[in-house]
Amino acid sequence: xxxxxxxxxxxxxxxxxxxxxxxxxxxxxxxxxxxxxxxxxxxxxxxxxxxxxxxxxxxxxxxxxxxxxxxxxxxxxxxxxxxxxxxxxxxxxxxxxxxxxxxxxxxxxxxxxxxxxxxxxxxxxxxxxxxxxxxxxxxxxxxxxxxxxxxxxxxxxxxxxxxxxxxxxxxxxxxxxxxxxxxxxxxxxxxxxxxxxxxxxxxxxxxxxxxxxxxxxxxxxxxxxxxxxxxxxxxxxxxxxxxxxxxxxxxxxxxxxxxxxxxxxxxxxxxxxxxxxxxxxxxxxxxxxxxxxxxxxxxxxxxxxxxxxxxxxxxxxxxxxxxxxxxxxxxxxxxxxxxxxxxxxxxxxxxxxxxxxxxxxxxxxxxxxxxxxxxxxxxxxxxxxxxxxxxxxxxxxxxxxxxxxxxxxxxxxxxxxxxxxxxxx
RNA sequence: GGAGGGAUGGCCGAGCGGUCUAAGGCGCACGCCUGGAGAGCGUGUUGGGGGCAACUCCUCGCGGGUUCGAAUCCCGCUCCCUCCGCCA
Numbered sequence: 001x002x003x004x005x006x007x008x009x010x011x012x013x014x015x016x017x018x019x020x021x022x023x024x025x026x027x028x029x030x031x032x033x034x035x036x037x038x039x040x041x042x043x044x045x046x047x048x049x050x051x052x053x054x055x056x057x058x059x060x061x062x063x064x065x066x067x068x069x070x071x072x073x074x075x076x077x078x079x080x081x082x083x084x085x086x087x088x089x090x091x092x093x094x095x096x097x098x099x100x101x102x103x104x105x106x107x108x109x110x111x112x113x114x115x116x117x118x119x120x121x122x123x124x125x126x127x128x129x130x131x132x133x134x135x136x137x138x139x140x141x142x143x144x145x146x147x148x149x150x151x152x153x154x155x156x157x158x159x160x161x162x163x164x165x166x167x168x169x170x171x172x173x174x175x176x177x178x179x180x181x182x183x184x185x186x187x188x189x190x191x192x193x194x195x196x197x198x199x200x201x202x203x204x205x206x207x208x209x210x211x212x213x214x215x216x217x218x219x220x221x222x223x224x225x226x227x228x229x230x231x232x233x234x235x236x237x238x239x240x241x242x243x244x245x246x247x248x249x250x251x252x253x254x255x256x257x258x259x260x261x262x263x264x265x266x267x268x269x270x271x272x273x274x275x276x277x278x279x280x281x282x283x284x285x286x287x288x289x290x291x292x293x294x295x296x297x298x299x300x301x302x303x304x305x306x307x308x309x310x311x312x313x314x315x316x317x318x319x320x321x322x323x324x325x326x327x328x329x330x331x332x333x334x335x336x337x338x339x340x341x342x343x344x345x346x347x348x349x350x351x352x353x354x355x356x357x358x359x360x361x362x363x364x365x366x367x368x369x370x371x372x373x374x375x376x377x378x379x380x381x382x383x384x385x386x387x388x389x390x391x392x393x394x395x396x397x398x399x400x401x402x403x404x405x406x407x408x409x410x411x412x413x414x415x416x417x418x419x420x421x422x423x424x425x
Numbered sequence: 426g427g428a429g430g431g432a433u434g435g436c437c438g439a440g441c442g443g444u445c446u447a448a449g450g451c452g453c454a455c456g457c458c459u460g461g462a463g464a465g466c467g468u469g470u471u472g473g474g475g476g477c478a479a480c481u482c483c484u485c486g487c488g489g490g491u492u493c494g495a496a497u498c499c500c501g502c503u504c505c506c507u508c509c510g511c512c513a
Contacts, residue, residue: 037475038474038475041474041475041476041482041483042475042481042482044475044482045474045475045482045483046482048481048482048483049480049481051493051494052481052482054493054494055443055494056444056494058443058493058494059443059444060443060444063443071493072493074493075493075494078493086483089483240435241435242435243452366435366453368454369453369454369455370454370455370470371454372472373435373472
């Protein structure tokens with residue numbers, strides 16, 4: 001959702017942002033509808049003012065016991081005209097709003113230009129990939145002897161699901177608990193247990209609807225399964241006018257996430273990299289416009305801290321213009337090193353959405369001093385994707401015999417167990 | 426699933442055909458008072474648009490209707506709540 005006032009004065013900047021995302025210009029189209037709407041509104045207003053004045057006069061005259069017939073005739077002529085104008089105005093307004101809702105967020109200035117992920121910029125590399133004395137295996141191979149079954153999952157649910165059993169199920173729970181504790185105890189996030197089914201409005205607010213319906217699962221009842229806890233957490237402030245003193249708000253939730261992966265046929269078909277259902281710990285911040293850039297850095301560090309404590313090598317990548325999501329003005333991805341595949345893979349994505357989502361969901365705050373409300377800024381980031389973290393632990397901490405030595409930070413969450421042993425050994 | 430009740434400004438809450446430009450309260454802002462704070466007093470305070478401006482329009486859940494005129498009457502929808510039934 002975009003600010004019309006801003007757009008009028010910054011049409012070129014708007015189109016430049018679209019161009020950087022590889023999209024054709026649109027400001028002129030939007031502004032033409034805006035122009036039409038304003039002209040109509042100005043014209044309509046005269047009629048409305050006249051009607052209101054006459055009606056008031058009729059009331060006065062009737063109360064005084066006078067004859068209002070002549071005034072009634074005059075207002076009758078205005079009536080249809082005004083009504084038609086109001087209808088037309090509503091149409092234009094609706095058209096304008098759906099236009100405004102269909103273009104992605106204006107990118108931050110410091111987002112590098114580029115068409116796709118190859119142009120992303122590595123900001124920092126943290127930790128050194130371990131040197132293996134043997135060929136490290138991918139997680140699905142390791143998992144086969146540890147309680148990871150895609151066959152069982154396929155029987156139940158089809159492709160892109162997994163069943164974890166025993167130590168691996170326990171490990172997933174341990175990782176999630178560790179992350180929640182870190183973010184709540186040390187980083188000041190408030191834990192939330194939100195609904196996993198939401199309505200259209202919530203998904204419109206965060207920007208998944210109406211454009212990306214094909215990526216989502218929908219129930220018979222008309223609800224949608226959340227693709228990320230960003231949706232319920234951010235929409236917590238939808239329609240609110242918060243006090244500036246309440247900001248920043250910081251929420252964390254561990255939820256399952258559901259994605260149809262409609263456009264990903266044939267991609268990442270092996271292993272549990274890309275699933276229809278996965279667990280994720282999500283961070284959401286709501287801030288003032290002045291604070292959001294600093295909060296973005298802070299949030300990214302909060303996500304990075306998880307990787308540091310788990311002793312996982314990673315790098316931070318600033319996404320280029322063509323790779324930055326619809327609702328985001330700027331995004332850092334955290335990519336963890338996966339020795340089994342010899343690549344860095346996305347494990348977190350931290351985005352500053354500016355006021356883009358706030359406008360869609362009417363989330364505002366009242367500045368100190370009783371001034372008019374302003375839109376908040378919203379940010380979200382994974383802290384982290386739990387399934388992919390589990391993968392990273394397996395691949396990075398594997399031993400030649402297929403066992404997994406667990407990072408120290410997780411041991412307390414595993415009741416002291418510091419090793420997963422494969423079956424049939 | 427059945428039967429009722431409700432939706433008003435940042436919040437609570439009155440209003441049930443014209444001056445509602447929405448009472449009153451809370452909160453907030455500013456001022457007075459004070460050594461300072463509090464209390465008290467006074468003033469202001471829904472939100473969103475249009476217009477160079479004067480000014481004006483919209484906004485009482487949403488949409489439609491009746492009317493010269495709707496927060497108020499009628500119809501539809503959405504959401505919330507209560508009770509009963511069923512069920513974690």
